[in-house]
Amino acid sequence: MYRTHTCGELRASHAGESVTLSGWVNRRRDHGGVAFFDLRDRSGVVQITINPDLPKETLDLVEDVRFEWVLQIEGLVQKRPAGNENPNMETGEIEVIAKNITVLNPAKTLPFMVSSDADLPDENTRLKYRYLDLRRERLTNNMVLRHKVIKFMRDYLDKQGFIEIETPIMFKATPEGARDYLVPSRIYPGQFYALPQSPQQLKQLLMVAGMDKYFQIARCFRDEDLRGDRQPEFTQLDLEMSYVHRDDVLDLVEGLFTEMIPAVAPHKKLLSKPWRKISYREAMEKYGTDKPDLRFGMELQDVSDIFAKSEFKVFQGALSSGGVIKCIVAPKSADMSRKEIDALTEVAKSLGAKGMPTLAVTSEGVKGSASKFVSAEEVESLKAKVNAKEGDLILFASDAKAIANKVLGGLRVWFRDKLNLADENLMAFAWIVDFPFFAYNEETKTWESEHHPFTMPKLEDLDKFESNPGEVMSDAYDMVCNGYEMASGSIRIHRRDVQMKMFQMLGLSDEEIKTKFGHMLEAFEYGAPPHGGMAPGIDRLVMLLADEPNIREVIAFPKNQTGRDVMADAPSEVEPKQLKELQIKFEQK
RNA sequence: GGUCUCGUGGUGUAGCGGCCUAACAUGCGGCCCUGUCAAGGCCGAGAUCGCGGGUUCGAAUCCCGUCGGGACCGCCA
Numbered sequence: 285m286y287r288t289h290t291c292g293e294l295r296a297s298h299a300g301e302s303v304t305l306s307g308w309v310n311r312r313r314d315h316g317g318v319a320f321f322d323l324r325d326r327s328g329v330v331q332i333t334i335n336p337d338l339p340k341e342t343l344d345l346v347e348d349v350r351f352e353w354v355l356q357i358e359g360l361v362q363k364r365p366a367g368n369e370n371p372n373m374e375t376g377e378i379e380v381i382a383k384n385i386t387v388l389n390p391a392k393t394l395p396f397m398v399s400s401d402a403d404l405p406d407e408n409t410r411l412k413y414r415y416l417d418l419r420r421e422r423l424t425n426n427m428v429l430r431h432k433v434i435k436f437m438r439d440y441l442d443k444q445g446f447i448e449i450e451t452p453i454m455f456k457a458t459p460e461g462a463r464d465y466l467v468p469s470r471i472y473p474g475q476f477y478a479l480p481q482s483p484q485q486l487k488q489l490l491m492v493a494g495m496d497k498y499f500q501i502a503r504c505f506r507d508e509d510l511r512g513d514r515q516p517e518f519t520q521l522d523l524e525m526s527y528v529h530r531d532d533v534l535d536l537v538e539g540l541f542t543e544m545i546p547a548v549a550p551h552k553k554l555l556s557k558p559w560r561k562i563s564y565r566e567a568m569e570k571y572g573t574d575k576p577d578l579r580f581g582m583e584l585q586d587v588s589d590i591f592a593k594s595e596f597k598v599f600q601g602a603l604s605s606g607g608v609i610k611c612i613v614a615p616k617s618a619d620m621s622r623k624e625i626d627a628l629t630e631v632a633k634s635l636g637a638k639g640m641p642t643l644a645v646t647s648e649g650v651k652g653s654a655s656k657f658v659s660a661e662e663v664e665s666l667k668a669k670v671n672a673k674e675g676d677l678i679l680f681a682s683d684a685k686a687i688a689n690k691v692l693g694g695l696r697v698w699f700r701d702k703l704n705l706a707d708e709n710l711m712a713f714a715w716i717v718d719f720p721f722f723a724y725n726e727e728t729k730t731w732e733s734e735h736h737p738f739t740m741p742k743l744e745d746l747d748k749f750e751s752n753p754g755e756v757m758s759d760a761y762d763m764v765c766n767g768y769e770m771a772s773g774s775i776r777i778h779r780r781d782v783q784m785k786m787f788q789m790l791g792l793s794d795e796e797i798k799t800k801f802g803h804m805l806e807a808f809e810y811g812a813p814p815h816g817g818m819a820p821g822i823d824r825l826v827m828l829l830a831d832e833p834n835i836r837e838v839i840a841f842p843k844n845q846t847g848r849d850v851m852a853d854a855p856s857e858v859e860p861k862q863l864k865e866l867q868i869k870f871e872q873k
Numbered sequence: 874g875g876u877c878u879c880g881u882g883g884u885g886u887a888g889c890g891g892c893c894u895a896a897c898a899u900g901c902g903g904c905c906c907u908g909u910c911a912a913g914g915c916c917g918a919g920a921u922c923g924c925g926g927g928u929u930c931g932a933a934u935c936c937c938g939u940c941g942g943g944a945c946c947g948c949c950a
Contacts, residue, residue: 311910313908314909315907317908318909396883397900405885407943408943463948463949631945732950735950736950
């Protein structure tokens, strides 16, 4: 038997028990006479005490032991001598007096220390030795937290009458949306499976199949460029329900999250119960994004009316070409240096701004790049309207509304980080609702579905489908939290005629519709129930709950920003024989 | 595809034209040490400063290119 207990579970109540432990040497402290090892397993760390009265060969062995050796310890649990307790350790009241030590496996010197997060190595090195990096308490805890989150979801949904159903990883390529990862077929040369961007079609077909309430911890694949919160494969809690309206879905998921957060991450507070519902339009107007961070204010304000007769050419120009003048007020930032303002202007430009006029409210009146061009009356009405106080910095965007919103939304987040405006223990969940159904693509001059092509339009907008597609609202919704999109969902189309119209609006030919989506349309002819669902992203959720800066920290084996697994070195070339079987040849190498 | 940024012993940093024969911490090796918990003390080994080219009397340091990492924009139905 390798062990009778885990390292982290021992407490004062175990005093007097003989135990066997197995684990890694986290630290060693050799005093020449007495020596200590901290033995670690997933459950935690416990101090092993080696007294000098052990046999010589055991003491010689102790001399050789180094960090991360795997040991088996047989010993006696004892309360530590008075004054020697360590309140910083879960097991700090006791120690295990070693009677026998077995080396299960020695270890080479590791490329980095795993017993401390100080001097964290370069991420590439961490990823190359991911199996070592995961030994860190922090990453181990992340894996445990992730397990708890998924376990809670399964238990909760089970109680609510959901069943978990697996859907294929090898499925069919879809024309719209993200790029597909393709899997060549050996049996059908020249044909490909696609890895699902989400189980969207399959879960709808499960509704047609009468499964009623389905969920799955589903892996999704999208071949797009990566970010800190985006991996090529990621995990969603995918769920779908029959005979529901929007609020049935929202209430269910809100209930799940509201109960889950205190259970798995008690230090996190919820912003509000029930969650706010914010229309897409309001989110864009007030926060400049459809995934607002609601942990702080600094809302965008439209001040076009104040500058209707402005002398400032920049403002004039924006208004005369149909744009707006909007601003945000950054608290206690009137003294920002020229250098900082310049750097921030670059941020604004990267978001599409042509410039970034500012007004600093100081005891000696307003200063800043716009101060020369604004009248005293304008300043007074501005200060009153946006509630700017001495020491505040007002930043403007004057442009087409969409650009102004985007720029100020970006600056708002920049100030959040600079001024520490957001409480990191707050989970500011909200629903974004009433999305437009179509988005106009300026490049291709076509209408595209804003969500996905299976989303139900609002019934009252059906007659605007052709006359005014931009005004059609959809029964889609997003869950946002702290500036991240956490989930996306919708009530789906369950009627063949509406789905057909949708595909036609998106410019698909009858032939394309038949070959790409024929199975969906046919399914809808056999009595498809009204249904809807959503899919919360698990990686981002765990990232926020674990206070991690990116989702790689909560994924056991993530890929780097260029989509590479640096541990196994994938993707990699394959044997010519494999390519030949698939009848694949490359034009050049 | 674009913008910004980083690359110095095993690891993390400092150095940013000559004081560099590259510093500090940690890890590593050796010795000492009976109550530590980032144990402590002493000694020692370990880096052609990512790579290539250029400027210069002289380059870790400046310039160009390239490779690799990260952040962001595009992209992500």
